[in-house]
Amino acid sequence: MVDVDILDSTGHNEAPSDNKEEMNIVSDMIRFRKDPVQFMKNLNQHIAGSSWRGYDEYFGHPLYYPEVTEDVINRTLHHPVLQKRIKDLVEIRMQKEQSWILTANQRLARKEEFTSWITYIAEGLIAKGIATYDHKSILKFMYFVVGQIFARCYHQGVHINSEEVARIRAKAKELQAKKQSLVFLPCHKSHFDYMAMQFICFRIGLSLPVVVAGENLNLPILGYMLQQVGAMFIRRGNWSQDYLYQGVVQSYLETILKEGYNLQCFIEGTRSRSGKLLPPKFGILKYILDSILNGHIQDTWICPVSTQYDKVVEANSYATELLGKEKIQESLMGFLDSRKVLSLRMGRLDVRFHDPWSLKGWVIDQLSSDAEIRALSFPLERPLAKNTHTKVLRSLGYRILADINKVSVVMPTSLVGTILLTCSERGLSMNQLSRRIDWLITKVHEAGGRIGTLTTNYNSGSDPHFKDPEAVILNALRVLGTDLVGVEEKGLLETTYYPKDAFRLSYYRNQVIHLFISEAIGSIAIFTQIRRTGNVIVSKAAVHSQVQFLSTLLAGEFVFKPDGLDNNINDTLSSLHRQGILTAHDEASDIVEMSNAEMIREGEVFDFYCYLLWPFIDGYWTASITLFALAPYKRVPANLFYNMAQTLAKTLYHEGVIAHYEAVNKEMLKDAFQYFEQQGILIRHVDENRKADVSLAQEWIPKVDSKGHFIPSGKLYEFSEAIAMSRNRPLRHSLIPGMTSRVFELLREVGQKLEVAKL
Structure with missing residues (x-):
């Protein structure tokens, strides 16, 4: 086994000069059962910290030095933002005690007491949540364990691009001298994402980023170990009302960015259950942007990251959630505790990095056209107007998503899933499948996309560029499994492959749509x-x-x-x-x-493009007609309404009204209702307990006749029919309204059920 080193022969971190573009960074992770001798040699190398395994030389802010944690806690605690918030809270308390009969010395003592108390609370919040780089031995132990997990689950490897790595390392070396940070912003598809970036940074010699993670992962022992390798735990949900906690998070982020620590957070905020990118979440991103605008940091560099899996281990649970079944509470520990996970053979994982770009430079470009902003130096002479700030923040989020799409690779499983779900035929032979996948690969390249290396043998020593379309397809079919792609061969002239579970297979098609x-x-x-x-x-x-x-x-x-x-x-x-x-x-x-x-x-090519979006059209049409069930003046709990919309969608599918089962996707229906809210069609009412009801806007309420039947006219009817015209229906149905008498009958039934459930 060759010890593949991304460092140069002297052990120094120089840009790799290997001509091969792709590297499998778990190629040295041998299972004990397969080769006990090599496994023990590998383990001894990790224990001894030989070569890159010692993690002694890397680009970026120094980690694992004495008192590193105390230094960060102290800097965060004395950050001007946090000090101001502590002072504000003390003043609020002193105002409440204004009527108390106290001497000046007593008031001063009370003020000092409250200052000390709130400072103690703030220090506790900092210590509980921040990354602590104290014990390198924990890092090396976790690297070896995680490497074994990756090698077992993704038996065809964890692949990175050497040219991208060279550019990232060169930029990290440059930024180290400037004390500036790399901010990694990956997409989020699986629990494995938490481990992937830290694993890669260790392997290629970069300073580990501070990783924004939910406090649900801060479990006994595990939480401590995760903090030792960079985890920063934050509260889940809405904490906008916690004035002190907001100050702690902002101060910590600005402290580490000012010092040049790398940072990582998931731009989507949560794992995508559908396979495509979710809209950006702006919480942490806002703090990063504001740190530039207020001049607290000189600059930081944004690095969008794409993670693509042949198969995600959570695929079944994602489908279960999207079909409306009760969500099972998951944890990273429970996820890794399953023996089944370690025995899966899920193909490969590809991680790709966009070239880093200056956030400060990007902000200047965005604001340079604004005549009201006289000087583009930071801090700005006056804060941005709220609408301008929101526009810049949204543009930043969507720029990052676009960059992730640019560097994403299309996996073989996605090629197979896409072809099977975008053909008008019921199934395809291997020759048909091979021909169309070859065509799709060409289209992906023409669209500026990239294909994961199509190899047939991933054992060490194989040629990583050898291609055999049929063998690649068969490999992808094995990874997907016969529960997703059916195979029919008895009594047929040719073996036929068909989408057995279109709903779950759509996850892989959705990774291609953006192109x-x-x-x-x-x-x-x-x-x-x-x-x-x-x-x-x-x-x-x-x-x-x-x-x-x-x-x-x-x-x-x-x-x-x-x-x-x-x-x-x-x-x-x-x-x-x-x-x-x-x-x-x-x-x-x-x-x-x-x-x-x-x-x-x-119409083979025309059909391909239409089939990509028809499930979404069906979903949005179903959501639009469900609004009729709120007539005439119903106001019902939002979750109840969403559940009934999904029940209606399932009924419409099984009765043959809609063609695509993917349209029953609960998240898609919610996205549609969110759009209707933005358009003023659906009104959302939130009470003091944050419970939400929904109702129809007055001008969108459909009319009914004396018998209570809907009259096919009005704004809502015309809107739903406009969507219906784009649905996947035979052209002979073009004169038939989307909302037939049967559909109206079902909507009346949904309305009655909503009324009963509300009572």
Whole structure:
């Protein structure tokens, strides 16, 4: 076994010069059962701290030196933000005692007593929550254990790109001299994400980042060990009302960023259950942005990170949650305690890094066009207006998501899942599957995406660039398992593969959608106009209008290009022309026409793009018609309403009204209702106990006749029918409203159940 060292031969941290782009960083993790001798050699190397295993030389802020924890606690406690908050709380208390009959000396003593007391509380909050780099032995122990876990679960390796690593290390070396931080912002797909970044930073010689983690992980023994390798525990939920705790978190973050400690937090805030990126969470991001705006730190560097799995171990529990079943409370310890987890063979894990960029430079670019901001030096002469601050913060969050998408790789399992769920056929032969996956790989590259290395043998010594499409597909099918992809061969001319569990398989398709979102929306807009007119030649203006409608409707689901709607539509139509889906017309032409070539190939490419989004259209249409159940004046608990919406969606699917079972996804329905709230269609009422009810806005309430039946007219009806026109229904149904008498009948039943449940 060769000891692959990312350091140079002298042991110093220099950029790697290996010509190979990809490295499997768990290749040295041998199981005891497989090779006891090599396992013991490897273990002895870790115990001795040989080469990079000693973690003695790395780029970034020094860790594991005497009194490191006491130093950070002291700096945080004396941070101006926290000191001001302590002073404010003391003043509030003294104001309450203003009526007490006390001498000046007594008041001074009381003030000192309260100051000491609140300072003691603040110090306790700091010590309980911050990362503590005291014992390197714990770090080395956990690295070895985590490496064994990764090697067992992801038997085909944990892969990183050597060129990206070289750039990250070079930047870390530069920032070390400036005492500036790298802020790693990964997407969040699995509990394994908590371990991945620390594991990689140890392996490639970077200073371990402070990792923002939920306090639910702060368990006896485990919590202590996690803090020793960088975990920073914060409260879950809303703590905006805790004035002191807010000050502690802000002061600690600004302290470590000012000193040049690296930082990591998950931009989505929680694990994505659907496979696609979630909208950004702005809590920690706001503190980081504000530390630049208020001049507390000189600069910090943002590094978006993509983690892609052939298969996530939580896939089954994700599906269970999204189908509306009661969520089982999970913990990292319980997750790792399962013997089943360690025996799984889930393919590979790929981690990719975007090039770091200066947050200060990005903020200057964002604000340079604002005429009201006279000087772009920090701190600003005056605080940003609230709407400007919100705009900048949102732009920052979505810039990070876009960068994660840029560096993401498409895994073989995602290729298989995407093809199976985007074909109009019931199943595909191996030849068909291979041909279409080869086509999809080409499309991914044309869209600027990247494919995970398609290897057939991941044992040491194999050629990492050897490709055999059929073998790659069979490997992906083994990882997915026969519970997701069915195989039918008895009595058939050819073995056929089909989506056995489309709902769970959609997780893998959703990891590809971002590459084709513009083409998908454009194709569905064209499909909608063809359905309306019955003609393959449609108005470009009508297509433009439909694209705008769909883009707005699905804005919370996807990250769109920042080039503006008009540019995006023109680029999309040009792309569809190049792919032979549309007939080329003069740029000034006001028509869009389906090409003969696409009709000859039976709309195969056109269908691919439409099938990517049709489940979402079904989901949003189902959510829109569920609003009828709130008529005429119902106000019901939000969770009850969401549950009934999912029950309706399941009923519509099993009765054949909607075509895609993915539309019953509970989170998708919630996203739709959130959009309806933003549009003023649905009103959310929150009481003092933070319990929420929902009701329809007055102008959106549908009318009913004397018998209590809904009248098919009004704003809500027209809105739901506008969505229905883009659904996956045969063109012969174009004249039939989406809301049939049967649908209205079901909605009345839902309304009655809501009324009864409310009582």
